[in-house]
Amino acid sequence: MVFLEFEKTLEDLQEQLEKAEETQSEGKVDMTETINQLSSIIEKETKNIYKNLTRWQRVQLSRHPERPYTLDYINHIISGFIELHGDRLVKDDKALVAGFGKVDNQTVCIIGHQKGRNTKQRQERNFGMANPEGYRKALRIMKLAEKFEVPIITLIDTPGAYPGIEAEERGQGEAIARNLMEMSVLKVPILCVVIGEGASGGALGIGVGDRVAMLEHTWYSVISPESCSSILWRNWEHKEEAAEALQLTAEDMLKNKLIDRVIKEPFGGAHRNPELACKNVKSEIKRFIRDYREMNADELVKNRVEKFGQMGVYHED
Amino acid sequence: MSWYKRLSEGIRTKTEDKKSTPDGLWHKCESCKIAISTKDFLSNLQVCPECGHHHKIDAESYFKILFDDQKFTKLFNNISPADPLNFQDTKKYKDRIEKAIANTKLNEAASAAIGKISGVKTVIAAMDFRFIGGSMSSAVGEILARAIDKATQETTPLIIISKSGGARMMEAAFSLMQMAKTSAKLAIYQKTGLPYISLLTNPTTGGVTASFAMLGDFNIAEPKALIGFAGPRVIKETIGKDLPQGFQSSEFLKEHGFIDFIVHRSDLKQKIGNLILLVGKKKVKSNT
Numbered sequence: 197m198v199f200l201e202f203e204k205t206l207e208d209l210q211e212q213l214e215k216a217e218e219t220q221s222e223g224k225v226d227m228t229e230t231i232n233q234l235s236s237i238i239e240k241e242t243k244n245i246y247k248n249l250t251r252w253q254r255v256q257l258s259r260h261p262e263r264p265y266t267l268d269y270i271n272h273i274i275s276g277f278i279e280l281h282g283d284r285l286v287k288d289d290k291a292l293v294a295g296f297g298k299v300d301n302q303t304v305c306i307i308g309h310q311k312g313r314n315t316k317q318r319q320e321r322n323f324g325m326a327n328p329e330g331y332r333k334a335l336r337i338m339k340l341a342e343k344f345e346v347p348i349i350t351l352i353d354t355p356g357a358y359p360g361i362e363a364e365e366r367g368q369g370e371a372i373a374r375n376l377m378e379m380s381v382l383k384v385p386i387l388c389v390v391i392g393e394g395a396s397g398g399a400l401g402i403g404v405g406d407r408v409a410m411l412e413h414t415w416y417s418v419i420s421p422e423s424c425s426s427i428l429w430r431n432w433e434h435k436e437e438a439a440e441a442l443q444l445t446a447e448d449m450l451k452n453k454l455i456d457r458v459i460k461e462p463f464g465g466a467h468r469n470p471e472l473a474c475k476n477v478k479s480e481i482k483r484f485i486r487d488y489r490e491m492n493a494d495e496l497v498k499n500r501v502e503k504f505g506q507m508g509v510y511h512e513d
Numbered sequence: 514m515s516w517y518k519r520l521s522e523g524i525r526t527k528t529e530d531k532k533s534t535p536d537g538l539w540h541k542c543e544s545c546k547i548a549i550s551t552k553d554f555l556s557n558l559q560v561c562p563e564c565g566h567h568h569k570i571d572a573e574s575y576f577k578i579l580f581d582d583q584k585f586t587k588l589f590n591n592i593s594p595a596d597p598l599n600f601q602d603t604k605k606y607k608d609r610i611e612k613a614i615a616n617t618k619l620n621e622a623a624s625a626a627i628g629k630i631s632g633v634k635t636v637i638a639a640m641d642f643r644f645i646g647g648s649m650s651s652a653v654g655e656i657l658a659r660a661i662d663k664a665t666q667e668t669t670p671l672i673i674i675s676k677s678g679g680a681r682m683m684e685a686a687f688s689l690m691q692m693a694k695t696s697a698k699l700a701i702y703q704k705t706g707l708p709y710i711s712l713l714t715n716p717t718t719g720g721v722t723a724s725f726a727m728l729g730d731f732n733i734a735e736p737k738a739l740i741g742f743a744g745p746r747v748i749k750e751t752i753g754k755d756l757p758q759g760f761q762s763s764e765f766l767k768e769h770g771f772i773d774f775i776v777h778r779s780d781l782k783q784k785i786g787n788l789i790l791l792v793g794k795k796k797v798k799s800n801t
Contacts, residue, residue: 365769368723370727373696373727376697377697377699396689396720397720397723417685418688419685427682428603428682442682443598444686501698507654507690507691508655509651510592510652512591512592
């Protein structure tokens with residue numbers, strides 16, 4: 197397992213434990229007591245660390261390299277998944293996957309950012325940073341979902357929409373803008389779940405839903421703490437402060453009424469027990485389908501527009 | 514004494530020296546540096562007569578340019594920014610707001626007004642760059658949303674004039690959600706069958722480009738405005754290459770199919786008026 201910088205003590209303890217287990221297996225010395233002791237220390241220390249995570253630590257957890265990604269959730273939750281490719285205009289953007297499948301007996305449309313596990317995949321998936329083609333593919337398939345009267349589930353996990361020359365040439369801004377406008381009036385229920393990073397317009401581009409949920413150790417904001425630090429503090433060193441100031445965790449977002457629900461993660465983060473993480477997301481999807489089954493389409497759209505229309509805090513004299 | 518001197522244009526102008534309305538008798542063009550009399554400069558709508566550079570102007574100036582006889586009623590100017598996160602970086606957001614209000618005599622980076630263009634009742638919302646870089650806060654989102662609602666309710670054409678660095682970081686996710694809010698309101702406005710004209714001026718970037726600014730039935734721009742989603746510096750750092758000449762200019766966006774036409778400020782009223790008469794008049798219910 198990959199340990200994060202704030203888990204250094206755990207990493208050391210884990211190493212000691214592994215050594216003890218190795219000695220034990222050699223059969224010369226009885227290490228049972230040491231192993232038990234170490235295990236209980238690890239448990240206590242893990243609890244200690246995870247009891248009081250700072251916002252920056254949660255940002256780090258949201259980017260853990262072993263965290264489940266969109267396709268992992270799809271593999272665990274969706275049966276008979278058929279992936280659909282391409283925006284019918286330019287190409288297929290692999291930073292964003294989309295298709296149809298079933299959650300138990302209910303057909304759903306599922307769309308999500310996809311990151312890569314190794315260097316080759318990361319390059320292929322462009323680190324989960326979609327180009328305009330990705331957003332246009334998403335919209336094309338969401339329109340299909342509307343036509344077939346199938347609920348839409350989006351999984352958000354992106355460090356941002358890709359900032360590149362071609363992305364600008366092909367209208368990154370226009371592609372995201374169009375999704376925001378079209379999603380707000382789609383006549384089928386939309387559930388959005390932030391499963392990792394929710395960076396800015398790139399996240400919101402598939403994030404306009406009737407219900408928006410976030411996994412416990414994820415973040416969602418207008419900018420990453422690093423970029424915020426570099427702009428407002430004029431260097432990269434203030435990312436911890438920036439994370440605090442931005443109030444970007446699931447808990448913050450719920451408190452500020454910008455999302456609707458927080459989904460519990462396995463103790464110590466989704467990567468420590470991906471199956472349980474998938475199970476929790478699946479329950480959330482099933483709950484959503486149950487809650488929105490009877491909703492009339494016009495009412496659905498009206499409520500969605502109102503929901504986003506009410507967001508924001510300002511003075512009025 | 515330093516060994517090297519920065520020679521790039523504009524880089525040595527301090528923020529406090531940059532003014533949107535020139536005072537004094539002479540005005541030096543930001544672009545070509547030629548001095549012209551302030552009187553001529555103002556009568557030319559702050560466009561340099563020598564090089565055609567369009568200087569930034571405020572929301573009120575656009576209202577005066579566009580509305581018939583310069584007559585209009587201001588809307589929603591009782592809305593001002595709050596500080597929902599108690600945000601502080603090197604400065605307190607509260608202090609930034611106070612300073613912006615004191616310097617600009619405005620309540621926010623967006624204003625709205627209703628009046629007539631070519632005799633047709635029209636709602637205009639416009640942004641002010643002087644107010645924290647024209648950034649989009651909750652209050653800006655609310656002013657725009659109400660302007661869109663007003664146009665929907667009164668069945669009038671709608672114009673939004675963008676001039677913004679993007680979402681306001683000091684309101685974090687609150688500002689992000691204004692993108693969804695304004696776009697959702699525009700989706701409802703679409704049902705009226707009336708035209709939404711989005712005028713993009715220098716600069717229009719970030720979350721503003723990725724929401725209402727790109728959603729016009731007509732996206733039009735002033736010449737040589739910087740328009741883009743990601744800022745040029747970010748793109749340059751990401752790809753590690755120099756950017757092509759004219760990248761992210763109005764002309765570049767028109768060439769790539771995202772702007773319908775580019776309009777000189779002196780033709781603005783006539784062109785917009787013509788558009789409204791061409792496609793917007795039929796469905797306008799009350800014209801008084």
